[in-house]
Amino acid sequence: MTSQPFPGFHLVRHPLADLKVSALRDKNTPPPDFRRLLQELSQLVAYEALRHFEVTPQKIQTPLGEAQGARAVRPLVIMPVLRAGLAMSDGILRMFPSAAVGHIGMFRNEETLEPVSYYFRMPPGASDAHVLLLDPMLATGNSLAAAADRLKMEGIAHITCGCIIASRPGVKRMREAHPDITLYGAALDEALDARGYITPGLGDAGDRIFGT
Ligand code: URA
Numbered sequence: 001m002t003s004q005p006f007p008g009f010h011l012v013r014h015p016l017a018d019l020k021v022s023a024l025r026d027k028n029t030p031p032p033d034f035r036r037l038l039q040e041l042s043q044l045v046a047y048e049a050l051r052h053f054e055v056t057p058q059k060i061q062t063p064l065g066e067a068q069g070a071r072a073v074r075p076l077v078i079m080p081v082l083r084a085g086l087a088m089s090d091g092i093l094r095m096f097p098s099a100a101v102g103h104i105g106m107f108r109n110e111e112t113l114e115p116v117s118y119y120f121r122m123p124p125g126a127s128d129a130h131v132l133l134l135d136p137m138l139a140t141g142n143s144l145a146a147a148a149d150r151l152k153m154e155g156i157a158h159i160t161c162g163c164i165i166a167s168r169p170g171v172k173r174m175r176e177a178h179p180d181i182t183l184y185g186a187a188l189d190e191a192l193d194a195r196g197y198i199t200p201g202l203g204d205a206g207d208r209i210f211g212t
Pocket of ligand 1: 196205
């Protein structure tokens with residue numbers, strides 16, 4: 001179940017998600033548990049974010065007869081923003097193994113907080129796909145907005161964004177830059193600190209995933 005505390009942002013509201021977000025935020029959660037929690041939360045977020053993933057009826061033969069099934073109208077491509085987005089794609093691939101995966105490499109200039117792009121790779125046929133753009137931390141929104149700019153430049157029309165923790169300023173920035181893209185997340189925090197980190201957030205997601 002989702003509700004909208006902010007237009008265009010769907011907060012996954014479920015006790016399971018709340019419990020997992022709490023454990024993820026806890027500074028004492030070690031990397032193996034952090035990774036697993038992030039993967040599990042990504043599945044819960046993707047479950048909601050793919051609610052409007054288009055399917056069409058398809059007849060299926062079961063061992064006992066014919067059933068009405070469904071098939072995807074267009075392929076799913078998941079595009080994690082490196083490096084923290086990788087834990088999200090690992091979780092979602094377990095739920096949707098036929099999804100193709102592209103990668104967007106971005107880091108933040110720590111002084112300007114502006115994104116710097118260093119890698120972009122899309123699977124073949126991605127321009128016709130439904131793309132789920134993944135970054136666990138929607139902080140300033142600058143990286144995600146730049147990543148969405150790039151996807152649109154590549155001709156991708158169907159984009160949905162999934163994150164785990166979003167900040168209000170980040171959601172506002174994304175909404176201004178890309179009002180057509182709906183955002184899904186498991187928590188919405190109020191503020192950013194001077195370094196552009198979400199507060200209270202969970203710290204640096206990449207460091208906590210990879211133990212760096
Ligand atoms: N990236 C993170 O990993 N954490 C934040 O709070 C902001 C950006």
